[in-house]
Amino acid sequence: MTKQGMTPEQAANLSMAEQHEWFRRATSRRAMLRGGLVGAGTAIVGAAGLSGTASAAPLRSAASLLPTADRPTGSTVVPFGRHISFGADPTRQMSVAWQATNSVRNPFVRIGRSPRDLGEKLHADVRVLSTLASDTSPIDSVALVSPSTVEQYYLHASLNGLRPGETYYYTVGHDGWDPRANLAVVNSFTTAPSKRGPFTFTAFGDQGISYDAVATTHLIAGQHPAFHLHAGDVSYAEGTGHGLITDSYDPKVWDSFFQQVEAVAATVPWQVASGNHEMEPWYSADGNGGLAARFDFAGQQNTYYSFSYGNVGVITLDANDVSYEIPSGNGYTGGKQTAWLKQELAALRKRADIDFIVVQFHHCAYSTCSSHASEGGVRQYWTPLFDAYAVDLVINGHNHVYERTDPLKAGKVTAAAPSGATVTPATQGTTYVVAGGAGNSLYSFPAKDSYDGAVDDVSPIASFVNEPGQTKTAESVTWSRVRYTGYCLLAIDSAPAARGRTSKLTVRAIDGFGAEIDRVVLARTAK
Numbered sequence: 433m434t435k436q437g438m439t440p441e442q443a444a445n446l447s448m449a450e451q452h453e454w455f456r457r458a459t460s461r462r463a464m465l466r467g468g469l470v471g472a473g474t475a476i477v478g479a480a481g482l483s484g485t486a487s488a489a490p491l492r493s494a495a496s497l498l499p500t501a502d503r504p505t506g507s508t509v510v511p512f513g514r515h516i517s518f519g520a521d522p523t524r525q526m527s528v529a530w531q532a533t534n535s536v537r538n539p540f541v542r543i544g545r546s547p548r549d550l551g552e553k554l555h556a557d558v559r560v561l562s563t564l565a566s567d568t569s570p571i572d573s574v575a576l577v578s579p580s581t582v583e584q585y586y587l588h589a590s591l592n593g594l595r596p597g598e599t600y601y602y603t604v605g606h607d608g609w610d611p612r613a614n615l616a617v618v619n620s621f622t623t624a625p626s627k628r629g630p631f632t633f634t635a636f637g638d639q640g641i642s643y644d645a646v647a648t649t650h651l652i653a654g655q656h657p658a659f660h661l662h663a664g665d666v667s668y669a670e671g672t673g674h675g676l677i678t679d680s681y682d683p684k685v686w687d688s689f690f691q692q693v694e695a696v697a698a699t700v701p702w703q704v705a706s707g708n709h710e711m712e713p714w715y716s717a718d719g720n721g722g723l724a725a726r727f728d729f730a731g732q733q734n735t736y737y738s739f740s741y742g743n744v745g746v747i748t749l750d751a752n753d754v755s756y757e758i759p760s761g762n763g764y765t766g767g768k769q770t771a772w773l774k775q776e777l778a779a780l781r782k783r784a785d786i787d788f789i790v791v792q793f794h795h796c797a798y799s800t801c802s803s804h805a806s807e808g809g810v811r812q813y814w815t816p817l818f819d820a821y822a823v824d825l826v827i828n829g830h831n832h833v834y835e836r837t838d839p840l841k842a843g844k845v846t847a848a849a850p851s852g853a854t855v856t857p858a859t860q861g862t863t864y865v866v867a868g869g870a871g872n873s874l875y876s877f878p879a880k881d882s883y884d885g886a887v888d889d890v891s892p893i894a895s896f897v898n899e900p901g902q903t904k905t906a907e908s909v910t911w912s913r914v915r916y917t918g919y920c921l922l923a924i925d926s927a928p929a930a931r932g933r934t935s936k937l938t939v940r941a942i943d944g945f946g947a948e949i950d951r952v953v954l955a956r957t958a959k
């Protein structure tokens with residue numbers, strides 16, 4: 433067992449890279465004793481994988497290591513878990529990903545302008561995650577005996593040269609299972625338009641697998657979004673969420689996750705942020721090897737990345753890098769991420785076509801939720817940059833509730849913004865939203881809920897900030913404007929205006945039944 437020879441206390445004293453190295457050595461020793469199979473937690477990531485992923489190897493050399501010879505392949509393996517995301521240029525590129533329960537040969541996408549004309553095969557890469565069952569805590573009560581290794585096959589195809597604002601149809605397959613010869617699932621997606629125009633996008637965090645997660649996931653579809661932001665804590669396969677090699681982990685939870693979201697994620701690009709439950713030390717020194725095998729990051733090679741859609745620039749950050757509360761990933765980019773953030777904010781603000789900047793990441797800059805409250809590392813490294821570049825909207829998860837602040841500059845309220853208010857971020861600063869009610873078990877507030885139709889203003893609220901040494905420093909909060917203890921998602925409508933007129937970003941919070949519980953309009957003069 434992984435847990436033998438390492439206690440959580442010992443693991444907590446190691447960096448992510450040190451944990452991974454310990455695990456790699458321990459499992460390779462054990463594999464030698466066992467006579468040979470590839471060690472547990474091996475990430476075998478294709479060319480599109482993250483740089484820095486340990487144990488990365490081309491599939492060809494990995495294939496001989498994997499005990500797949502006697503597994504069914506070809507026509508008995510049906511693709512599942514389709515999920516798409518933007519490429520670096522959302523007007524022309526899309527990444528299509530899916531899963532197969534076994535090794536497959538020559539996976540491919542067929543794509544066309546009509547569901548009846550799906551074109552030639554476009555090659556897909558395979559990213560394999562191999563995890564020894566004994567290193568996991570399966571949700572099944574009986575641990576796997578044979579096979580002892582959980583192998584997960586993720587297929588990824590990068591589609592390039594698409595036309596802006598165009599709807600495409602696609603289907604996926606592999607040697608022995610051609611969708612042309614089988615009852616095929618055909619999905620569609622639409623690329624970003626090249627011209628400014630109105631659109632909607634959605635967001636939430638802390639989803640997991642539950643009937644509540646099914647409900648919020650399917651509420652996304654009803655908003656007809658151009659894309660969906662996931663603010664982290666995605667599947668909870670890593671059940672403990674401490675980013676430690678001693679945490680409970682069942683990789684197969686991801687299989688259920690992709691099955692759960694497929695009806696939406698196959699059509700709506702999902703842009704995922706890494707939460708504390710995405711740190712998986714088994715696969716790579718940075719803890720991101722698992723996420724990198726399962727998702728794409730808008731054509732970029734890090735769990736912090738950006739893209740733009742119409743008049744909105746979206747930045748996704750990896751807050752594990754700055755967390756004092758759960759410090760196992762703290763500092764893992766060596767300051768690179770924060771330097772990159774500054775450059776991205778400056779570049780987006782210079783662009784004449786971009787009105788609004790939206791930033792998503794997992795740990796909360798500002799929340800009064802009793803469980804995790806606010807993350808001091810985010811305030812130390814990032815909120816000064818949000819102030820400097822007048823970021824319009826920040827979307828967080830981590831606290832399993834809905835909460836919205838008044839607009840803030842340097843942590844101070846600049847204006848009261850009850851539901852229905854209009855905020856001008858250029859002068860009033862940033863609005864911070866927690867949308868962590870996507871489906872995992874809910875948390876609570878120290879103060880009463882206060883939302884549209886049930887306003888109950890409470891100020892100040894006694895809360896805390898997570899600071900170095902995992903200390904919690906008390907703070908008296910006056911910025912908590914809306915609080916709702918329930919399942920939720922965000923639907924955000926962008927209405928761009930002509931130069932000199934007012935572009936609007938309407939942020940709507942929707943509860944788990946589809947009813948609106950909060951609304952704020954962000955207004956900015958179009959350049």
Ligand SMILES: [Fe+2]
Nearest residue numbers: 638665830872
């Ligand atoms: Fe969570």
Ligand SMILES: [Fe+2]
Nearest residue numbers: 665707708830
């Ligand atoms: Fe979290």
